[in-house]
Amino acid sequence: xxxxxxxxxxxxxxxxxxxxxxxxxxxxxxxxxxxxxxxxxxxxxxxxxxxxxxxxxxxxxxxxxxxxxxxxxxxxxxxxxxxxxxxxxxxxxxxxxxxxxxxxxxxxxxxxxxxxxxxxxxxxxxxxxxxxxxxxxxxxxxxxxxxxxxxxxxxxxxxxxxxxxxxxxxxxxxxxxxxxxxxxxxxxxxxxxxxxxxxxxxxxxxxxxxxxxxxxxxxxxxxxxxxxxxxxxxxxxxxxxxxxxxxxxxxxxxxxxxxxxxxxxxxxxxxxxxxxxxxxxxxxxxxxxxxxxxxxxxxxxxxxxxxxxxxxxxxxxxxxxxxxxxxxxxxxxxxxxxxx
Amino acid sequence: xxxxxxxxxxxxxxxxxxxxxxxxxxxxxxxxxxxxxxxxxxxxxxxxxxxxxxxxxxxxxxxxxxxxxxxxxxxxxxxxxxxxxxxxxxxxxxxxxxxxxxxxxxxxxxxxxxxxxxxxxxxxxxxxxxxxxxxxxxxxxxxxxxxxxxxxxxxxxxxxxxxxxxxxxxxxxxxxxxxxxxxxxxxxxxxxxxxxxxxxxxxxxxxxxxxxxxxxxxxxxxxxxxxxxxxxxxxxxxxxxxxxxxxxxxxxxxxxxxxxxxxxxxxxxxxxxxxxxxxxxxxxxxxxxxxxxxxxxxxxxxxxxxxxxxxxxxxxxxxxxxxxxxxxxxxxxxxxxxxxxxxxxxxxxxxxxxxxxxxxxxxxxxxxx
Numbered sequence: 061x062x063x064x065x066x067x068x069x070x071x072x073x074x075x076x077x078x079x080x081x082x083x084x085x086x087x088x089x090x091x092x093x094x095x096x097x098x099x100x101x102x103x104x105x106x107x108x109x110x111x112x113x114x115x116x117x118x119x120x121x122x123x124x125x126x127x128x129x130x131x132x133x134x135x136x137x138x139x140x141x142x143x144x145x146x147x148x149x150x151x152x153x154x155x156x157x158x159x160x161x162x163x164x165x166x167x168x169x170x171x172x173x174x175x176x177x178x179x180x181x182x183x184x185x186x187x188x189x190x191x192x193x194x195x196x197x198x199x200x201x202x203x204x205x206x207x208x209x210x211x212x213x214x215x216x217x218x219x220x221x222x223x224x225x226x227x228x229x230x231x232x233x234x235x236x237x238x239x240x241x242x243x244x245x246x247x248x249x250x251x252x253x254x255x256x257x258x259x260x261x262x263x264x265x266x267x268x269x270x271x272x273x274x275x276x277x278x279x280x281x282x283x284x285x286x287x288x289x290x291x292x293x294x295x296x297x298x299x300x301x302x303x304x305x306x307x308x309x310x311x312x313x314x315x316x317x318x319x320x321x322x323x324x325x326x327x328x329x330x331x332x333x334x335x336x337x338x339x340x341x342x343x344x345x346x347x348x349x350x351x352x353x354x355x356x357x358x359x360x361x362x363x364x365x366x367x368x369x370x371x372x373x374x375x376x377x378x379x380x381x382x383x384x385x386x387x388x389x390x391x392x393x394x395x396x397x398x399x400x
Numbered sequence: 401x402x403x404x405x406x407x408x409x410x411x412x413x414x415x416x417x418x419x420x421x422x423x424x425x426x427x428x429x430x431x432x433x434x435x436x437x438x439x440x441x442x443x444x445x446x447x448x449x450x451x452x453x454x455x456x457x458x459x460x461x462x463x464x465x466x467x468x469x470x471x472x473x474x475x476x477x478x479x480x481x482x483x484x485x486x487x488x489x490x491x492x493x494x495x496x497x498x499x500x501x502x503x504x505x506x507x508x509x510x511x512x513x514x515x516x517x518x519x520x521x522x523x524x525x526x527x528x529x530x531x532x533x534x535x536x537x538x539x540x541x542x543x544x545x546x547x548x549x550x551x552x553x554x555x556x557x558x559x560x561x562x563x564x565x566x567x568x569x570x571x572x573x574x575x576x577x578x579x580x581x582x583x584x585x586x587x588x589x590x591x592x593x594x595x596x597x598x599x600x601x602x603x604x605x606x607x608x609x610x611x612x613x614x615x616x617x618x619x620x621x622x623x624x625x626x627x628x629x630x631x632x633x634x635x636x637x638x639x640x641x642x643x644x645x646x647x648x649x650x651x652x653x654x655x656x657x658x659x660x661x662x663x664x665x666x667x668x669x670x671x672x673x674x675x676x677x678x679x680x681x682x683x684x685x686x687x688x689x690x691x692x693x694x695x696x697x698x699x700x701x702x703x704x705x706x707x708x709x710x711x712x713x714x715x716x717x718x719x720x721x722x723x724x725x726x727x728x729x730x731x732x733x734x735x736x737x738x739x740x741x742x743x744x745x746x747x748x749x750x751x752x753x754x755x756x757x758x759x760x761x762x763x764x765x766x767x768x769x
Contacts, residue, residue, distance in 0.1 A: 101599035101600065101601065101602075102570075102599055213691045215691060216691065243462040243463055243626065244462075244626065244628065244667065244670040244671050245462060245666060245667055245670045245687075245688045246462075246691075247670065247672070248669075248670035248672075248685060248687050248688075249687055249688070249689075251672070252687055270599065270600065271672065272600070272674040273629075273671065273672035273673050273674045274672045275674075276672065276673065276674045277672040277673075278672075300674065310601060311600055311601060312674065313604075314600045314601045314603065314604035315600055315604070315629065315674055316604075316607070316629045316630050316632065316633030316634075317629070317633070324608055324611070325604040325607055325608055325633070326604070327601055327602070327603075327604030327605040327608060328601040328604075331569050331571065331572075331602070332599075
């Protein structure tokens, strides 16, 4: 059984300008000890969907199911959720400066997590905090536990956040753009640390990011989100080698090749859809080079595609049509063949 | 003499821009009783490079290395502390405000944040008319015609002339920023993280636009971005900065395939690459330890030595000169006593080592129950 099984999650917010349908039917699973990368552009609903699962979207209308070990998180009241947050599921955010309290020493903040869940006495918890800081690679942890967040650099603060997230050995860590605010060299340190901690702790990780390079580096599986829905789900190799959904193909072709000048980039034309309405067609239809009448009728459901088990795509195109054929859109004959 | 022809006429072979030993220090203010300077942030500390017409120089380095300050020196938005900057052969560091005006036409800037760099209370048409009214003497009708032409050129629809910036998406706003920079037909545009705030699919549109405009108007770019794949895509030459110094510079392919400075090598190896998944070749990654030291008290000798896996005694004492190393092509300069050789694997090492995974206490037993 999957550790986390999210089914048909829908999240909407009432705002002064009308209702924003941020997540419009999201389903995914996370296996114990694995890393799931959720990739999407701004406004695709990738952050909202994990926040909703954790009960962190006050005022939002949330429906669907999020089964953690078979228990529905969305059916829990605030008190029950508090028992889950931090101990079974913990979160790491993009900006470690705003997620750490500026007026408390970091040691205190890490210890607090353990005390709040009644697992430890104060001195025990503080000793454990030193141990955790050491684990995440902070030099002189005995001294550094008494420092305040502003005395740490961005990368070091993110290490503190990771230490805090690991404090109660949760089964799942949700990391929302954990390295976006960091320089590449520091990003490499943090990703390496996350990976090492994950294999030592056997923790599952949901990594939310817009950076395809980061997912390619650390994720086992990928969900590609667009317009509040999953477009494609695959293991990381299948997603990069045999993408099926035209949006995934478009994304991969938009990034400049690191291995050399690749001529002109091939951006996806147009702009993402507005989420001020419930989208009753494929959300990518307006930008898709392969759009057909069927795409406009209803949002296509996820169907098995390609050659690998578990590879699904929400696109009406034939399921064996995988590869990087996005650019061949103008040529209907070539569009049918894959590059493999 | 009218201001405009001061900066006219430069042949293709000549350098458009020459930067010589430029230094910018910012005072650190503090003091218990009186406000006084208590130190200096050495943001840019002796940087030299030159740029040819139509070329793109990619400026890379970690945050705080001085790349944005350098951009602001080149565009004369900050006065230099010392050193020389010549634009089309004319010294610009000593110009008066008035003499600076023609320079301001020729050198423009595109900023990272398309939200912060456009006045939210003014209509796009009026924002884009500014350059013409400040520098030109066009009639209102003519200015409007030019602005609409400009909008069309950068891919905005001219009918949106009367809209406010908030009515545009991030990518469209960046197009407005580019149109504004382009209005007076500049020679040099400094792009400071122009696509960092944009989503990948939009980022590619903006990069293509910048490249098209470069070909059409013979533009020269200084391109600053933290995304090293983007920098590689757009640049002809690369300059790598570390703590206010240029540590390596050279043609883009040489830097990316055979970087000689241990810092450039580790910086470039740290980039997560999407293509890796389909090549199933894992790059040898050098993970730097520690953080960038403070630019107020930079390390002695080579500024990278406390984090450098190859550092020896001399590195702490003597600052290496930026020079051509043996085996490198002309224009490939490295400031290092012990440059990386081909095929060499950089070891993980540093003075301020965090614990190695083996030394760390075991996690499984440490977890509280």
